[in-house]
Amino acid sequence: AAGVIQSPRHLIKEKRETATLKCYPIPRHDTVYWYQQGPGQDPQFLISFYEKMQSDKGSIPDRFSAQQFSDYHSELNMSSLELGDSALYFCASSFDTHTEAFFGQGTRLTVV
Amino acid sequence: AQSVTQLDSQVPVFEEAPVELRCNYSSSVSVYLFWYVQYPNQGLQLLLKYLSGSTLVKGINGFEAEFNKSQTSFHLRKPSVHISDTAEYFCAVSDRDSSYKLIFGSGTRLLVRP
Numbered sequence: 210a211a212g213v214i215q216s217p218r219h220l221i222k223e224k225r226e227t228a229t230l231k232c233y234p235i236p237r238h239d240t241v242y243w244y245q246q247g248p249g250q251d252p253q254f255l256i257s258f259y260e261k262m263q264s265d266k267g268s269i270p271d272r273f274s275a276q277q278f279s280d281y282h283s284e285l286n287m288s289s290l291e292l293g294d295s296a297l298y299f300c301a302s303s304f305d306t307h308t309e310a311f312f313g314q315g316t317r318l319t320v321v
Numbered sequence: 322a323q324s325v326t327q328l329d330s331q332v333p334v335f336e337e338a339p340v341e342l343r344c345n346y347s348s349s350v351s352v353y354l355f356w357y358v359q360y361p362n363q364g365l366q367l368l369l370k371y372l373s374g375s376t377l378v379k380g381i382n383g384f385e386a387e388f389n390k391s392q393t394s395f396h397l398r399k400p401s402v403h404i405s406d407t408a409e410y411f412c413a414v415s416d417r418d419s420s421y422k423l424i425f426g427s428g429t430r431l432l433v434r435p
Contacts, residue, residue, distance in 0.1 A: 242422060251411060251425040252365070265420040299365065301423075309372075310423060311355075314364040 211235050213302050215315035221319045222290050230285040230316045234302030241266070241283040242310060243275060244299040252299060258283060272306075290320045323419050325412050327426035328417055336404055339360050342397040342429045344412030354395040355413040355423065356386055371395065382406070402411065407433045 214233040222228050230264045234241050240259045244252040254267035258277035269275075272290075283284060297317050301310040324347040334340045346352060356368040359427025376388040386397045395412060412426040 244423075251427050252423075253340040254422045254424070257420065257422055265422055267422070309355075309367065309370060310366070317362075 213300055213311050214299050215298075215313035215316050217316060219316065219317050219319075221321060222251045223321055224292060226290050226320075228290060228318060230287070230298055230300075232279050232283045232285070232300030232302075232313060232319070234283070234300075235304075235311055238302035238304050238311075239303040239306060240303045240310075241252075241277055241281070242301040242303075243283070243285050244301065246299060248296070248316075250296075252307060255285070283299055284288075287318075292320050294318060295320045322357045323352070323414055323416055323424050325414050325424055325426035327412055327429050329429050330427070331430045331432060333432045336400055337401045339400050340398065340402050340406075340431065342410050342412075342431065344395045344397065344426060346393050346395065346412075348393070348416065348418075349414060350418070352414050352416045353421075354386075354388060355383070355415075356380065356395075356397050357411045357413060357425075358382075359409045359411065359428075361408075366409075368397070371407050377418060402431070402433050404435060406431055 211261045216231045219231045243255040245253040259266045261277045275285045296305040299315045301312045303310040326345045330374045354371040357365040369378045371378045379385045409428045411428045413423040415421045
């Protein structure tokens with residue numbers, strides 16, 4: 210069965226650079242969630258989209274932005290990267306907002 | 322706002338012993354409850370979920386959990402653990418008030434010893 214695809218799996222960037230993380234949801238899923246998991250931390254909700262519109266926003270820095278495209282894939286754009294942005298970034302998708310969310314394998318971002 | 326408490330940051334247990342990982346959430350208003358497992362350097366894998374119906378939920382790998390509305394708890398249990406169960410376990414809750422996004426607990430590291 211198709212799963213949530215995230216790319217890249219690993220990314221190394223320098224401080225003040227920009228990074229773009231991509232998420233391809235399970236086919237026919239219309240809701241995408243982004244989470245950030247710092248070292249030894251629980252996943253923290255960043256932002257979500259339903260039918261290409263932002264549906265909720267969590268503790269996402271102003272330096273980050275995201276969108277969901279017409280094919281339902283989503284991109285998380287991160288600018289002016291800081292060392293503290295180093296984390297595992299998860300994307301999850303679901304069919305409608307109140308059904309089970311399936312997680313991708315994550316993108317490990319390291320800022321040096 | 323919804324919150325999840327996992328009181329035990331680490332639970333050491335011997336192989337083949339039973340284990341219970343505790344989870345409490347803050348509100349008894351209609352909620353969905355989940356347990357996820359995360360192996361080192363891996364993603365989040367759903368173990369089991371409670372959406373409605375029977376309060377005893379069975380999941381993968383022999384795990385089960387019981388939804389207790391009066392105690393706002395959703396403890397995870399396994400009657401006999403294996404070395405391969407060593408991992409981080411996250412309890413999560415979602416509800417309408419939180420737009421159904423998942424709110425995670427701080428995680429419990431299950432350490433199974435031979």
